[in-house]
Amino acid sequence: MVTDEVRARLAAVPVLAGYTGPLDRLGGLTNLVFKAGDYCLRIPGKGTEEYINRANEAIAAREAARAGVSPEVLHADAATGLMVTRYIAYAETMSPEKFRDRQGSPARAAEAFRKLHTSGAVFPFRFELFSMIDDYLKVLSTRDVALPAGYHDVVREAGSVRTAMAIHPLPLVACHCDPLCENFLDTGKRMWIVDWEYSGMNDPLWDLGDLSVEGKFDAAQDEEMMRAYFGSEAKPAERGRIVIYKAMCDLLWTLWGLIQLANNNPVDDFRAYADGRFARCKALMETSEFSRHLAAVREG
Numbered sequence: 353m354v355t356d357e358v359r360a361r362l363a364a365v366p367v368l369a370g371y372t373g374p375l376d377r378l379g380g381l382t383n384l385v386f387k388a389g390d391y392c393l394r395i396p397g398k399g400t401e402e403y404i405n406r407a408n409e410a411i412a413a414r415e416a417a418r419a420g421v422s423p424e425v426l427h428a429d430a431a432t433g434l435m436v437t438r439y440i441a442y443a444e445t446m447s448p449e450k451f452r453d454r455q456g457s458p459a460r461a462a463e464a465f466r467k468l469h470t471s472g473a474v475f476p477f478r479f480e481l482f483s484m485i486d487d488y489l490k491v492l493s494t495r496d497v498a499l500p501a502g503y504h505d506v507v508r509e510a511g512s513v514r515t516a517m518a519i520h521p522l523p524l525v526a527c528h529c530d531p532l533c534e535n536f537l538d539t540g541k542r543m544w545i546v547d548w549e550y551s552g553m554n555d556p557l558w559d560l561g562d563l564s565v566e567g568k569f570d571a572a573q574d575e576e577m578m579r580a581y582f583g584s585e586a587k588p589a590e591r592g593r594i595v596i597y598k599a600m601c602d603l604l605w606t607l608w609g610l611i612q613l614a615n616n617n618p619v620d621d622f623r624a625y626a627d628g629r630f631a632r633c634k635a636l637m638e639t640s641e642f643s644r645h646l647a648a649v650r651e652g
Contacts, residue, residue, distance in 0.1 A: 358386060361395055365436055367426045368393065379445055379534045381619055382612065387439055391426065392546075396433030399615035402491055404549045405477065406430045412475040412548040413437070415526060419471035421464045421545050440544050443537035448568040451533060458573045459580035460543035461536055461563060465528070466581050468545070469556040473526035479552030481600055482507075482514060488607035495614035500606065500630040509637065510603060513596055513646065517555070520589065520652035527554035531563040557590065561597025565632075589652050592645035599642065602633035 358375055362368045371388055378385040382397035396406070410428035413435070417424050427436040444450060451457050485507060492499070528535070530550035537544040560581060564574055578586040578594070586594070609626035636642055 358384070358393075358395065361434060362388060362393060365393070365427050365434060367391065367436055381532070381534075382617060390439050390441075392423070392437045392439045394433075394435040394437075397617070399611070399617075400433070400549070403488065403611065404433075406433045408476045409548050409551070410435070412477070412526070412551040415471075415473040415475060416468060416528075416545065416548055416551070419468050419473045419526070421468045421471075422548070423544065423546065437546070440537045440539070443539045443544060446533040446536040446538055446567075448533055448566075450538070451567040451569070451573065454538060454540070456576075457536075457538055457543070458567070458569065458577040460538060460541075461531075461567075462560065462577045462580035464536075464543040464545055465556070465559050465563075469525045469527065469559075471526065475526045475552050477552035478524070479527060479529045479550065479554040479558070481558075481604060482510075485604055485607060488604070488611060492607065492610055492614065495611075497610050497614045499610070500627050502634070503606070503630060506603065506630070506634055506637070510600065513600065516646050516650045517593070517596070519650055522555050522557065522593075524553040525556050527551060527556055527559050529554055529558060529562070531559055532566050555593065555597075557593040558597045558601070561594040562601040564594065565598050565601055588645075588648040592648035595636075595642065595645040596649060599633045599636040602629040602636075606630040606633065 355375060362371060368388055368391060373389050376387040378387055382400055384395040384397065386393045407430035410425065410430055413422060413425045413428065416422035423437040423440055425435065425437050427434065444454070446457065528545055528548065528551050530547065535545055535547045537546060560577060564577065567573070569577065578591065582590065606626045606629045609622045609629060613622040613626065
């Protein structure tokens with residue numbers, strides 16, 4: 353989208369009306385995001401209306417801001433998806449490399465999650481893994497994009513995961529549910545979380561398992577994250593849920609990647625993205641470690 357079109361969108365937002373300063377492009381896999389002075393303007397990407405409820409997102413973003421983990425929302429239009437938030441100054445947009453190199457960053461991310469999860473915030477959407485898989489498969493059924501070989505077989509195998517997780521369920525809490533590294537902004541003292549498109553009420557340990565995958569955490573980073581979140585060493589069942597969600601997030605986001613491929617999203621090779629995530633999911637599920645963690649979750 354050219355700058356003139358962005359300016360036209362910007363002019364329609366009351367808090368930014370009359371702004372003529374620089375527009376600096378920020379990160380984003382599906383959306384266009386710009387820094388406009390002290391504000392951040394988000395323009396939704398093509399096709400996102402098929403699988404994102406913008407009204408739910410706006411409520412979640414405001415609730416997360418009230419919880420103190422996300423910037424203040426100044427404008428949110430559920431019809432167009434336009435959103436304006438405060439810009440967090442002096443904060444680094446995170447990446448796997450920065451999570452490795454910035455001392456204490458896995459712990460700061462875990463502390464932000466704990467703050468959100470214990471805030472009492474209520475999000476309107478229920479993030480339910482298997483329902484979302486079904487929904488994404490319905491979107492893909494109308495597109496000429498092939499699933500990775502054996503995808504439906506792995507979904508059936510994951511039925512044992514669904515059964516095990518239901519034996520001792522954790523209370524549902526407000527969760528981010530899509531913790532890409534780029535959705536974390538680190539000041540060095542405090543971690544902020546942005547982008548609430550996929551947020552919902554969920555098992556809180558999904559957020560930790562998914563962040564570990566997105567951040568390519570090693571064992572030491574996982575331990576730092578879990579210790580900061582739980583305040584002590586994780587119990588076997590807690591650790592088990594986190595490991596299981598590492599596989600399950602790959603199972604889900606495989607389909608998300610294929611939707612991006614179908615929508616001709618140019619920012620990444622989404623065929624390789626989807627196939628890579630599915631291969632990683634299968635590899636983890638086939639390990640003896642996965643079976644051991646699944647047993648720990650069943651025992652509670």
